[in-house]
Amino acid sequence: MDYSPVTSFRRPLRAADLAPKPKATVSPLRPAISKWDVLQELAVARVQFGLTDRDLTVLQAMLSFHKGTMLDLAAGELVVFPSNKTICHRLNGMPCSTMRRHLAKLVSAGLLIRRDSPNGKRYLRTRGAQRVAFGFDLSPLVTRYVEICEAAEAARATEETIRTLRESVSLMRRDLAALADLGAELQPQAGLWDALSDQALLTARTLRRKLDIDALKALELELAAALKQAEFALSDAAETNEMSTSDDQNEQHQYSSKIDKSESRTTSDFEPTASSNIRHADRPDHRQREGKEARSAPQNPPPAISIDRVQELCSEMQDFANHPIRCWNELLHAAENVRPMMGLSEDVWRHAKSTMGAENAAVVLAVMLRDFQSYSSPGGYLRTLAQKAGQGAFDLSRLINIRQVRAA
Known part of the structure; x- marks a missing residue:
């Protein structure tokens, strides 16, 4: 049949029905494609076409009514003509109203074309070599195969980007939580660590949801700034601990092989005699200095428990x-x-x-x-x-x- 009707049987005409439809032309590079390859690529790119998994289930049933595996435009029209009862039976008893709703979704997405007969029935009429079929045309799956493949590749790239960002954000959140715990141990008086720990906890809760690329990038920037702040605070704490350590840890033994002549004297020249010790002990200023040293020494009381x-x-x-x-x-x-x-x-x-x-x-x-x-x-x-x-x-x-x- 040479004429292609614009209206559908017992359905109102819409402005979208007057839009130009893609013509079924045979590609010289790919004259025929596998119907299951098209279905697989559509499963990946279903979001770009506004489809659900139930829509693809109905499309799979429609493809099963086409004899053979390859969709070849050169072999003739790709029209399947099952009745509604047969389609529902192949869909394991799906209600007819549900099946018709999914078919309308596939038609509006431009993946199927209705070829309605004058009375709305679906059938095949042959007259000699002439073959006329009324039903659903599968040719858009061939003409839009390149578009479908490009959409599927874009969907795979988006999923890979989201997976990479989620891994990066998850690792950054883990590092931030560890740095917050370490900072709370080294500097418990600082209030920074509680805020960073809360941020790591809230990030873990946010990652439970399904986030898009923009939301993940925003989380990555926030965590990067928080990690930089935590590392800067910990570096200051390390420098403070180094400066506050006692001088006993920094002492080094100094040894010289040269012997000073002044040191060659006997130790008896420097050791005070017993009488000199008694005289020093009897001096009032010596007793006062000893009392001050005794009072300045730290006194640790014994435990108040047995x-x-x-x-x-x-x-x-x-x-x-x-x-x-x-x-x-x-x-x-x-x-x-x-x-x-x-x-x-x-x-x-x-x-x-x-x-x-x-x-x-x-x-x-x-x-x-x-x-x-x-x-x-x-x-x-x-x-x-x-x-x-x-x-x-x-x-x-x-x-x-x-x-x-x-x-x-």
């Missing part, structure tokens, strides 16, 4: 001791063993022992071990207690009383 009471309240420390804990030295040895397992650095532990005393620091570690899961930053907590002890504001009895209330 070793047996520590064992009763914090029996977990016994698991890390080589022998039963019966004295303060054995408790201190057990604290030295458990300290690395609790994630406490050597500097924090040394500072705690110097400010509050070794025995008191061991008792604090035993109390922390008892409720270790409740401390978000054990190192920061111990550093804060050590600072209070250095200022004279640390009270071990109050800590023990709180522990007794919790145990009760």
Whole structure:
């Protein structure tokens, strides 16, 4: 049949129906294509054509009514003419209204063309060599095959870009969370780390959704700025810790092979005699200087609790001791063993022992071990207690009383 109608059977004419349709021309490079290859590419590019998986299921059923695997325009018209009942049966009992809605979606997308007969029926009429079919024309799948393939490649490129961005954002979020935890341990007084930790948590929740490229790029920029801020703050903290270390760690042994003549004198020339020691001790200024030195020396009070009471309240420390804990030295040895397992650095532990005393620091570690899961930053907590002890504001009895209330 030479005439191609514009209207469909018992359907109103729309302005879109008057738009020029792509002509079915045979490509010299690809005269025939596989119908399953077209369906596979459409499955990848379905979003660009506004289709769903259900639409493609109906299209797959329509392709199954075409005999053969290849769609060849040179062989004649590619028109299939199954009835609605037959189509629904091939679609495993899909309701007819649902099937017709999906067919209308495929027609509006330009992937199928209706070839309606004068009475709206679908059939094939042959008269000698002449063959006229009324139904659905599959020729747009051939004429638009290049367009479909390009859309599928663009969809694959977009999916790859999204996958790469999601991986990058996920790794940046993990690094930000780790830096926030480290910063909270090194500088617990700074409020920056809580904000960075919250940002990492919110980013993890955001990644649960299906994000587009623009949203992922915005997240990547935000995380990059946050990582730069965290690294800058940690570098300042490292420099501060280096400057605050004691001079004893920087001392070096100086040895000279040259012998000074002034040093060749006997040590007896420099050692004071007993009588001179007595005279110096009797001097008032000497007694006053000794009293000042004694008052300026740090005094660490003994623990305000017995070793047996520590064992009763914090029996977990016994698991890390080589022998039963019966004295303060054995408790201190057990604290030295458990300290690395609790994630406490050597500097924090040394500072705690110097400010509050070794025995008191061991008792604090035993109390922390008892409720270790409740401390978000054990190192920061111990550093804060050590600072209070250095200022004279640390009270071990109050800590023990709180522990007794919790145990009760």
